[in-house]
Amino acid sequence: MTPVATPFFFYLLSGLTLVSGVLVITRKNAVHSALALIFGLLAQAGLYLMLYAPFVAGVQIILYAGGIMVLFLFVIMLVNLERSQKEAQFNKQWLVGLLAAGALGGLFVAVYMRGQGLFPEHAPLPLEGSNTQQVGVLLYGQYMFAFEIASLLLLVAIIGAVVMAKKRI
């Protein structure tokens, strides 16, 4: 596949990602935030496709947009947030937080400015055609143990969520 208009789509998708990121942290209504986050996640899936990672993009759509965000929306629907919409949206240390985040951003800028030359410019040929298979081989081969741990983590999370959220078990 020859990529079409790569820079244009890169700027479009990354712009969407960042704008929706800003919306996530500024909206009053949590549902609007969630909606923005969903759009951000989808745009990011597009970025993954551009990075020749179709499998991750698919997982992103199914798990993140279709799974986790539904969970978020569910909880937002269950906890009535009307009261919290009327209260102050930002906490008292917001200035400190903003400064800290700014410092972090500055750190990133500095690192990228310094380390710009360290990235090899010519990327190796992407393995798009058999990407899923390669990922599968790695996942069930080299990272077998991590994979099992992840499944255990999910089990623990399920039990934990049920125990906490259910009134009577």
Place this chain on the structure above:
Amino acid sequence: MADPITKDPTSYLSHLELGEPDKTFLDSNELIINMGPQHPATHGVLRVILKLDGEKVLGTECVIGYLHRGVEKIAENRTYTMFNPYVDRMDYVAAVSNGLGYCEAVEKLLNVQAPPRANYIRVILTELNRIASHQLWLGTHALDIGAMTPLFYTFRDREEILKIFEKYCGARLTTHAFRIGGCQYETYEGFEADVKKFLDFFPPKIDEYEELLTTNRIWVERTVGVGKISAADCKALGVTGPVLRASGVKWDIRKALPYANYSEFDFEIPTGQNGDTYDRYMVRMQEMRQALRIIRQAVERIPEGPIMAKVPKVMKPPVGEVYHSIEAPKGELGYFIVSDGSTQPYRVRVRPPSFVNLQALDIMVRGALVADVIAVIGTLDIVLGEVDR
């Protein structure tokens, strides 16, 4: 029951023990839902206030009166004859039964007897009407549970009954078929042939309905064990009709206190054991077959003779009171009439089966799911015209 004219909505919620309305339903897991009066599955203008925990029903409160026309009060300002058509408008899908009950009650008060031929005609029409009523019930009940098709099948076949009614008395629904003392009309030519044709036509149709539903897996899952009510609860609440019989009580006024000339016919009272929705369905299906059996006997034995007893033009029943009840398709339909000797009844009180049966709703749906409420409202077979009168 709260006053339906009250503007204060919380006055309905008396026995649901509500505090202030909950802000969220996660917090308390309680949700108040207003089902009706404009709702596709409440069979008219019934309003049910449901208190839910998620989908589980914690309690119900029926609000009725949206179809109240003051039928009983109207009776006090009409003569006995003039009131006769009004009763048809109570249970409008079983108008013939209503008319029969009223006519017989007044006859009892006047102490006259309808002639035998009139009684046979009455039995034939009443039983036909029982079938029509059950057909309407089956169609709407199945539609409530989600099966669309039986509705159209039952309406197709109900049409045959309505055609007989129309030919007999000119009306299809609110027939006003009977008069005090007998029947107004002699049977039309070919009446017996029409009825016999229907008798042959209908049994395969019942099989067709049963084929669609009785063994349908989803239908069985939706109805077995749903809306259970014990015989003791039925008796305590005064529930009658197929609902009572499905709980295993062999009580049918046609057998217990025979009226018209039901004692001359040979038929059985179908009963169920579990008192759930499926049993009520089966009981009603059996009742349709039994009704056919009665009609067949009646149509074969129908005698010649007068159709009207001697009743005075101006009816002035002696001072006194009478209670007469018949087995309407929905249960015991009773008329209590007090006469002060004038041309107009002093008081008429109707005991409508739907109204009494509706009480059982709360017992039947507690702990069930929202979908079961619909199934139970369907299976109680209520007609709001009769509940509200």
Place this chain on the structure above:
Amino acid sequence: MVPITTLHYLVVAAALFVLGVIGVLTRRNVVIVLMSIELILNAVNLNLVAFSRLWGLHGQVFSIFVITDAAAEAAVGLGILIAFFRNKETVNVDEVDLLKW
């Protein structure tokens, strides 16, 4: 136009990360804080996938683990949120000041 290099992706990821951090540090609503954490995880994912174009597929495999982790985190976090909301009728993070209630 400048060809798109890995650095471009890294800059986007960094910006997303900073946005997430701002959200976590300044917002009071727990749901939005959790969503900001998702933003941070996504920024990490973007970094991993961008690097995987240079150094093989390990980054992509790791990003799948990160997504798994995000799912677990969201489930537990929202579970805590529901339990918290049931007891205190609020979703403000600065009112979570007791270890046990």
Place this chain on the structure above:
Amino acid sequence: MLDYITSYLGMNTTPGQAGNIFWATVYILVVFGGVSVAVMAMNWLERKALAHFQIRLGPMRVGPHGLLQPIADAIKLFTKEDIIPAEADKFVFWIAPLIILCASFTVYIVVPFGPTHAITDLNIGILFMLGVSSLSVLGVVMAGWASNSHYPLIGSLRSSAQMISYEVAMGMAVVSAILMTSLNKTGTGTLSMIGIVQAQQEQQVWFLFKFFPLGLIAFIIFAIAMVAETNRAPFDLPEAESELTAGFHTEYSGLRWSLFMLGEYAAMIAVSSIAVTLWLGGWMRPFPNTLSGETWDLVFSLVPGLSFLGLALIAFIGVARMPKHAYFRIQTIGLAGFGAVLGLIGLALFAPPVRDRIQDIFWFVAKVAVFMYLYIWYRATFPRYRFDQLMKVGWKVLLPVAIGVLILTAIVGVIF
């Protein structure tokens, strides 16, 4: 420019893979337009077929045999007042139907109507389809929440729980089919929609019959789950009209409501095409093995034209049966014209170049149409499940069976 346009025609791949923007746009327009027309046709067919199941006639007034009914409906819905409840969250209320519509139309990007007749062929095709079609649950949740009313809220909670639950069983069934694609000489499976059909072509068997009865069971699981996934009878609880009036779209009216319907029907066609691709050999004609050879190829390539001629014949029979009365003249002419158009299409399909290009699409569409008919049939026959029973079927019956089939498929695949 002209070269650019014609250069694609010689290629043996989809426009998306060829990177040809012009043809990709054309394909997108054709597919989306075709799906919209199919939804309208489905609307008419559903009302008509359902009516005949129920001894009614269905729409008869607008156009001959109600053929113009969908158009009349569309005009009515477009001109209807668009009500937004005062307490609703306006933005979310506005965007929810769009999400459903986008989700159910986007999946058509990878639907393989033929070896070259797809907008593009992603190598995560099936994953993409499942993922994007699962996004419509977001629209449902938002519609229910934004309406700010109890019935839609319960409807959307039911709906999202149902869609998420059945997605699991559905995914398992799909995985067992994908597993079968890897059972060829090279041992590499594929997620690409075109690749899956080609795998069936290579292995000379529809996956429905592969490892009988394993493929069949997986297919049945998918066929049940897909009905639940699209909220159709007997799993139509989210919009169970006798319980929740109309479920999550109770508060919607006019254009927005029609967007929901459009999305729902488009999703039905989309999941059916997944089923066709995975188990029923996609665009392949029936009996490619037993009835092979030049003559049979020719015979089967005539079927599209013949079926259109058959439809034209039905239309002409309808013309002959029309009452001979001045009142029906316009209707008769209209029906005759419709029949003539069908007949002309049928004749055009006999021309060899058209025939070769079109028959893949025809077989694919014909197989999908069978599923569409099944949907209508279910709706006419079955009562509705209750919510807890629905969950029981999903989690306690379909999921274990699907996992069992998956494991057995893997074992059988390794052994043979």
